[in-house]
Amino acid sequence: MSIKNLSRLSRDEVEALFSSIDTVLTDCDGVLWLHTKALPGAPEVLNKFREMGKRVFYITNNNIITREEFLVKCDKLGYRSMKDDVLTTSYLTACYLHDIGFKKKAYIVGTSGISRELNLLGIKNFGVGPDPLVGDVAKLVMKDFKQDPDVGAVIVGFDEYFSYPKILKAASYLNNPDCLFIATNMDERGPCVINDCVIPGTGSMVAAIETCVGRKPFLIGKPSAYIINAIRKRYNVDPKRTLMIGDRCNTDILLGTRCGFKTLLVLTGVNTLEDVMNWKESDNKEDHDLVPDYYIDKLGDLLPLLT
Amino acid sequence: MSIKNLSRLSRDEVEALFSSIDTVLTDCDGVLWLHTKALPGAPEVLNKFREMGKRVFYITNNNIITREEFLVKCDKLGYRSMKDDVLTTSYLTACYLHDIGFKKKAYIVGTSGISRELNLLGIKNFGVGPDPLVGDVAKLVMKDFKQDPDVGAVIVGFDEYFSYPKILKAASYLNNPDCLFIATNMDERGPCVINDCVIPGTGSMVAAIETCVGRKPFLIGKPSAYIINAIRKRYNVDPKRTLMIGDRCNTDILLGTRCGFKTLLVLTGVNTLEDVMNWKESDNKEDHDLVPDYYIDKLGDLLPLLT
Incomplete structure (x- = not known):
């Protein structure tokens, strides 16, 4: 259980990491946007993933909008997406x-x-x-x-x-x-x-x-067994070649850990690095499942490392 | 940890029990009344306790009325009471x-x-x-x-x-x-x-x-340490000579157990005998504190045993 700051990796290390990944699953609020505003650089990073040939899926616990409305929001904020890319809990x-x-x-x-x-x-x-x-x-x-x-x-x-x-x-x-x-x-x-x-x-x-x-x-939603099975059934992912990105450890990161995905925490939402360090040192072994493999201040910071 | 049906005790056993008690603390809703109606025989039992020289106090988690309004309700339903007899959580x-x-x-x-x-x-x-x-x-x-x-x-x-x-x-x-x-x-x-x-x-x-x-x-309320201290401070009770009556085990009975009171569950409210038997057999030792010393179908059934 080690946790690495993605921004501190060398270009070669980042390239090796992303060449080992086929599929990116990402949370939305707190990662891609805050309510109605895109987080800086995040749309470019997601679009870059697609250019690199990765499959990108949105896995959100959001239940106040339909998938159709979700696509309208993606489009408005600069995220290229299709309906089949979206799993909302509604x-x-x-x-x-x-x-x-x-x-x-x-x-x-x-x-x-x-x-x-x-x-x-x-x-x-x-x-x-x-x-x-x-x-x-x-x-x-x-x-x-x-x-x-x-x-x-x-x-x-x-x-x-x-x-x-x-x-x-x-x-x-x-x-x-x-x-x-x-x-x-x-x-x-x-x-x-x-x-x-x-x-x-x-x-x-x-x-x-x-x-x-x-x-x-x-x-229904993250980190339940139900959504794990829904992801497996729909997206046919290879866990070892999948990255889960999120801002909340007890949903996003826990889901990733349970599925055997690589996990990346962004610090633009719910959890802080201090939370993570506390779980890392915790005597309660269940807390260790909340610790991501990687973290980064904000998703947009990945962009210079990918180009 | 044994539990006795008070109705099945002999007259002598009941007399011995109540001669060992100075103070009766009782919950209200589910024991003395259900919302606006007195439970049959309950006012007579409480008034009988007073005639027998017991001190009677109302210990309720109710917080929607003041003590003054509580007294008005007592009076209307046939319970003789004074303001100092009443502890509400408000x-x-x-x-x-x-x-x-x-x-x-x-x-x-x-x-x-x-x-x-x-x-x-x-x-x-x-x-x-x-x-x-x-x-x-x-x-x-x-x-x-x-x-x-x-x-x-x-x-x-x-x-x-x-x-x-x-x-x-x-x-x-x-x-x-x-x-x-x-x-x-x-x-x-x-x-x-x-x-x-x-x-x-x-x-x-x-x-x-x-x-x-x-x-x-x-x-503030049952079964917290705060109310335990409030009871001790105000009423100067001898735990061994005190009976706690209630219909809810995780508040009334647990408070009684924690204080070393004798405890009596009435089956006119939240918990059933089946609940109690499950806690009695539970592997979780904390559940044992929910098991009362005595139970009775309804408080009113005590009346013939006291006269």
């Missing part, structure tokens, strides 16, 4: 329900990104949008909320309209042990503090629901 | 901040029960009431929310208006490591399913916030 959630032959209805705590991907595969769903408390809890329980008997799954993703009634409804459906409990991802918070604000992530909402439900969700 | 939270000489402002994710107890001790606070998302997250972050620099504590209790903006605000204040993070309690859900609805508890809201904050709150 899309993968729809694929999962489709693959298991799910015929019931899904209650969504999340945004229309999930709803629209489900619609594309003909899976009935509802729940997206504001659902504030009207009156009091007694009124909600005794009068306003009646369970829809067709619901067979609760899907939890990022939901800016997250509210007490949504927790209550999700927990009430999930009190039936036959109701599937699916989390798109478990990212605790956004990649950075913006204007002094911490941006709570999907993991925060999942935690609220799993606490009162008393069971764990089936996890 | 009251104890105010006591805690008062005792540490807290001079800043508290941001409350919770109800006016907390706010009013803080007001009684002159502690500035805000945050109670609806706070739904207006516009989108970007607007909230960039325009609507500005941190109040006087905030020095975030208090999380039960909040029926729990919402994404509240999680974001709490997490943003708590991103400052000097900001105190206080949870009134961690009860995952209400004592029973009502009209097919699971009622999410404070623990659910705390879980959402601690997940995106990345640190654990200081816990």
Whole structure:
């Protein structure tokens, strides 16, 4: 378990590394962009990978947009991409329900990104949008909320309209042990503090629901076994010749470690080099899986090393 | 670690047990009442304890009402009580901040029960009431929310208006490591399913916030060390001559075990006999602390054994 600063490698070492790689899997927010702005140099690096003949895939825990919308964003920010290059957790959630032959209805705590991907595969769903408390809890329980008997799954993703009634409804459906409990991802918070604000992530909402439900969700996104299998099935990757790039160690890097990929941490998002050093020295062996093979301040810094 | 059905004890055994007890500490919701209705026979049992010369105290994780309002409820349901008999977590939270000489402002994710107890001790606070998302997250972050620099504590209790903006605000204040993070309690859900609805508890809201904050709150209520000390300081109890009654093992019974009290589980609330048997047989020794000394179907069943 050693970790190398990619910027400090010689040109020959960098060339040897990248000639041993066929496939690049990359996280997006915190690596390629921060919200609506591309990180400097990152589009050029990804386009350079393609010029070098690498296959490039986007593996994101994002679930608020569809793959189509994701492509529009890529295009706008200068990333050349095709639909098949993109795995979002909204899309993968729809694929999962489709693959298991799910015929019931899904209650969504999340945004229309999930709803629209489900619609594309003909899976009935509802729940997206504001659902504030009207009156009091007694009124909600005794009068306003009646369970829809067709619901067979609760899907939890990022939901800016997250509210007490949504927790209550999700927990009430999930009190039936036959109701599937699916989390798109478990990212605790956004990649950075913006204007002094911490941006709570999907993991925060999942935690609220799993606490009162008393069971764990089936996890779709990084670093779950499900997404690992989805990647293997779709992209036919050779783990030894694959590089996983990310800014978050407990999703991106852990996924890479579990798959036997080479791993590269960029320091433009969630985790710092200090985090990594703590995990490296930790007595808990599981923490060692969070340590990447390489790190670099920002992805754009790779560009001069590749040309 | 044995567990006895109190209803199956002989009259002499029950008499011997209660003659060895001076003080009864009891949980409320799920033991004495369910929401607004007294459980049958429970008021008579508590009043009988008093007639027998026992001291009776209410130890509740409830934080939505003040002690004054609690007394009104007791009176209405037939429980004779005085203010000093009552420890609620809203009251104890105010006591805690008062005792540490807290001079800043508290941001409350919770109800006016907390706010009013803080007001009684002159502690500035805000945050109670609806706070739904207006516009989108970007607007909230960039325009609507500005941190109040006087905030020095975030208090999380039960909040029926729990919402994404509240999680974001709490997490943003708590991103400052000097900001105190206080949870009134961690009860995952209400004592029973009502009209097919699971009622999410404070623990659910705390879980959402601690997940995106990345640190654990200081816990006021059962089974924390803080409430144990508060009980000892106020009531001067002899642990061996004290009985703790509750319906929830990971709060009531665990508190009793930790304090060396005798413990009695009633089966009118959260936990079942099956739960208890699983913990009794568990390989995890910590689970054994959840096993009560005695159980009874409902508190009211004690009445014929006491007269």
